[in-house]
Amino acid sequence: xxxxxxxxxxxxxxxxxxxxxxxxxxxxxxxxxxxxxxxxxxxxxxxxxxxxxxxxxxxxxxxxxxxxxxxxxxxxxxxxxxxxxxxxxxxxxxxxxxxxxxxxxxxxxxxxxxxxxxxxxxxxxxxxxxxxxxxxxxxxxxxxxxxxxxxxxxxxxxxxxx
Numbered sequence: 001x002x003x004x005x006x007x008x009x010x011x012x013x014x015x016x017x018x019x020x021x022x023x024x025x026x027x028x029x030x031x032x033x034x035x036x037x038x039x040x041x042x043x044x045x046x047x048x049x050x051x052x053x054x055x056x057x058x059x060x061x062x063x064x065x066x067x068x069x070x071x072x073x074x075x076x077x078x079x080x081x082x083x084x085x086x087x088x089x090x091x092x093x094x095x096x097x098x099x100x101x102x103x104x105x106x107x108x109x110x111x112x113x114x115x116x117x118x119x120x121x122x123x124x125x126x127x128x129x130x131x132x133x134x135x136x137x138x139x140x141x142x143x144x145x146x147x148x149x150x151x152x153x154x155x156x157x158x159x160x161x162x
Contacts, residue, residue: 004077007086007112015070015090023058027051031116040126042133046148053154064136064144065102068094073105084112092124097139102132 017025030036036054037047043064048054061068074089090106104124111119136144 003081007077007084008075010115011075011086011088012072015072015088019069021062021067023061024055027054027058029115029117030054031113031118034118034120036120036122038122040129042126042130043144043146043148044129044133045126046150048149048151048154050151050154053149053151056154057149060143060146060149064133064141065094065096068092068102070106081114086110086112096132096135097141098135100135102129102135104128104132 014026014029017023030051033049035047035049036057038045043060044057048057069092071091071093072088073091074087076087078085086109088106088108088110090108091103092106093101093103096102106122106124108123109119109121110117133144
């Protein structure tokens, strides 16, 4: 179906933009009401429902793991424009302060309605991620061990560092 090919191309392009440092386009693709869930118990985990919290989350990534590169491995699209499901498998790689690299596979399940994402569930190997966050924290970036970012923090304009 042509629609599925268009969605796949847009998802691939979105990860390309994020790899260039333009994560704002991803935030802009979220519907006015959405849920973004990153599983685990670490500085990047949690659930966010506001664009402000998503921006704080991406800013945190910029500080603790700058310049991540995403390589799309697979995209599966099902449904119609009014009810679309997208599943991705994406390789992420970024340098760490000790000279090693963080490498993992991110699996995302997204729901879209009329080209706007209203649900994202992000899963990856949290043991690998936690090891990388430990390396970053050991280099002096305490935020790598901070509590997850919340919508309440974003609404209050509170700092999310450390």
